[in-house]
Amino acid sequence: MNVIQAVKLYVTKMAEESGPGMKVLLLDKQTTSIISMVYSQSEILQKEVYLFERLDAPGSVEPMKHLKCIVFIRPTKDNVGLLCNEIRNPRYGMYYIYFSNIISKTDIKTIAECDEIEVVREVQEFYGDYLAVSPHLFSLNVNGCYQGTRWNPLHLQRSVQGLVAVLLSLKKCPFIRFQAGSDMAKQLAEKVREVVAKEEVLFDFRHSEVAPLLLILDRRFDPITPLLTQWTYQAMVHELLTISNNRVNMSHVPGVSKELREVVLSSEHDDFYAENLYNNYGEIGQTTKELINEFQKKAKSQQKVESIADMKLFIENYPHFKKMSGTVSKHLMIIGELSNLVAKRSLLEVSEVEQEIACQDQHSHHLQRVRALISNQKIRHEEACRLVMLYALKYRRHSSHDISGLVDSLKKRGAPESIYGMVKSVCNFAFQEDNSNVTNLVNQEAVVKITKRFFKDIKGVENVYTQHMPALKDVVEDLIRGRLKEQTYPFLGNAPAGRRVQDIIAFIIGGITYEESLCIHQLNKSSVHGGARIVAGGTAVHSTETFIDEVATAMNYGACRLYN
Structure with missing residues (x-):
């Protein structure tokens, strides 16, 4: 499974199916990014594509009837309207139209009715409706998907479309598992299954001996990884x-x-x-x-x-x-x-303490070190706050915790409220309870799992700055070994007959990180997992800054941003 090759194959087919001759590529904002992630301009030029235009920039060029036009756009209402305007008054000789996802028959009929002078030669669906970041990593480039514990409806729709495109481009019709306790994970799983059932002809792939699996997670299952300084x-x-x-x-x-x-x-x-x-x-x-x-x-x-x-x-x-x-x-x-x-930013000093908090259990020592770094004026407010966030996530239930004292220290050093206020927001985000008496979004077993990581033996670690391993690694390894508990990660609908899995697509609502991408890369390269093939993605690829913005949006923190 390789998402870069899947999208590249679509682009190659577009160029080849339009035949020889000079071509223009007509894109929208999203598909411009999708193609630029996998193809360089020089590579596309070799396919006789000499001009790149945006569908939403009308009249940017004079009519050039000698050019063939390859259209690659998302099947949105706005794009269909703009496309209809284009083919009513065509600037190019003929049009080969490719939608990046499933398009309704009604929209196809509308386009056909607008093609009065018959310039359209081809209409197809090519499912490259996501950003292929690495062979094993994809993103939907969507930030702010949370509204409290619920979906932003537009982002839910985009996530369904993106996941469906990933499955179709990889030719997978999977069983689906999701994180228990997350209504958002369950809702996304149900929406994806609805599309798979409705479009069963599209998903009628040759069945493999071991059925593929889609695993849907909520970023709340591991709020620690996005807060750590990275060193790869x-x-x-x-x-x-x-x-x-x-x-x-x-x-x-x-x-x-x-x-x-x-x-x-x-x-x-x-x-x-x-x-x-x-x-x-x-x-x-x-x-x-x-x-x-x-x-x-x-x-x-x-x-x-x-x-x-x-x-x-x-x-x-x-x-x-x-x-x-x-x-x-x-x-x-x-x-x-x-x-x-x-x-x-004194990041080596900061990161050492971050890793200690994430991987060891020494409350008094960690509290002392965090206090010392907060009082160090060489440390930025942002790094000082991240240390307090990690301390709060780790020790919020410790009998001697001093979260409020650390927050007061942030105030005294002059940190604005938009920064120190995020300590409470991150804890609420990670441990928020649903009023309907459903399990915590970070369910009890997941909390235990995260806590165990803090006590993990780190003897033999070569680099103190890379001790931490994301929770995603444990979850995927348990899945490969058939040890992932159905109570914690239930199946949507019927479970497969066997426990063995080979092709896994993992998706994190609320964003994935490059540290998690590294873990997936290492699992794919490992020989101990029986040839498992894993692709992972998220609504976005987060840095600390964008993750904290995501949390701020989720907790209705208004327009305040941690980073200015």
């Missing part, structure tokens, strides 16, 4: 610089060149990134040095280089080395900025 390359970049649709905005870096104000980080098109995105902070420095040495060796093998000016001239004269030069420049800049932020 991909996760660090997202946490400190933000990765948005494979792009990183570096325009804030002093003296940055025009070419590097926005850089692309894609494992599909950047070999260095692909080889190092799961390496930790300490390893990245060494591999970057090796990259520079390799570049210098290749340069010297072609021409003697004795100065920076000679190097610049050499790169200009030998285009073959420009790509490698760009890779070196890009990653040196990123790693340099990461290093600056780690030092400026």
Whole structure:
């Protein structure tokens, strides 16, 4: 199972089915991001696609009847209306229309009625209705899906559509399990099953010996993972610089060149990134040095280089080395900025305490260390608050906890209410009870499981900054081994005859993290799990900032944001 290859295959088919000749690609805002995640512009140019246009930008080009138009859009009401306007007054010679998800027969009829001069040659459904971040990771790019303990209705609809597209693109008709105690997980599971039943012809795939399984979780099952400082390359970049649709905005870096104000980080098109995105902070420095040495060796093998000016001239004269030069420049800049932020924010010191709280049980020691860091003015308000959040999540039921005292310390150091107020919000988010006397959203067994993690023996841990393992790893491992209790994660409808699973799609309502993505990558690579194949996704891929925004929205924290 590979979501990047699934979406790429659709794009390739679109280009090939329209035949030879010059083409324009007509997209909407969402499908522009979907395609850019898996295809570079140079790769699409090789498919004879020479122009890219947005459906919602009418009249942006003059009519060009000699071009074929490939339309790839989401099947929304607005898009259908815009498409009808386009084919009533066509700017291009012929149209090949592909919807990224299931479209109603009524909308197809409407489009057909608008095609008065018969420019439409093809209408199909190609189910690439999600962002393929990595081969095993997908996102719907949806933030703020919670309204208390209920769904934002628009985000529920989008999540159903996204999950259905993932299943269809991977050709899976799964059994469904969901997190007990989460009404949102159960509702999403039911909505997905409704679509599968309604569209049974689309889901009529050849049955495998072991049925695939869709597991739906609620972010409340593990609120700790998104609060921890990350130390692998991909996760660090997202946490400190933000990765948005494979792009990183570096325009804030002093003296940055025009070419590097926005850089692309894609494992599909950047070999260095692909080889190092799961390496930790300490390893990245060494591999970057090796990259520079390799570049210098290749340069010297072609021409003697004795100065920076000679190097610049050499790169200009030998285009073959420009790509490698760009890779070196890009990653040196990123790693340099990461290093600056780690030092400026004292993240090594903060992270050590975070990991201790998450993985050990030493209340007095942890309370003392958190107090000390709060009083350290080198630590930002945001990091100080995260430490208090982790302490509160861990020790809220401890008889000697001092959560209120730590919050008072945040106030005294000058932290605004929008920051220290989030301590209570995060606890309420994680442990909120449903008034209908249903089990806690973080049900009792899940709470026990999370608590056990705090007591986990950490002997032999090589890196104190990466001790923590997300709860998702335990859940998926239990699922693979047939040990995941049905009381905690029940089936929706009938359960399969056997306990064995092979193909697993895990989805986290409220967002997934790159630390969890790393765990899924490691499970896929492991030989001890009987060849299990796992794809994971979420409503979004979170950094600490976006997760706290998600919590603020869920708890009706108004317009206040932790990060300004």
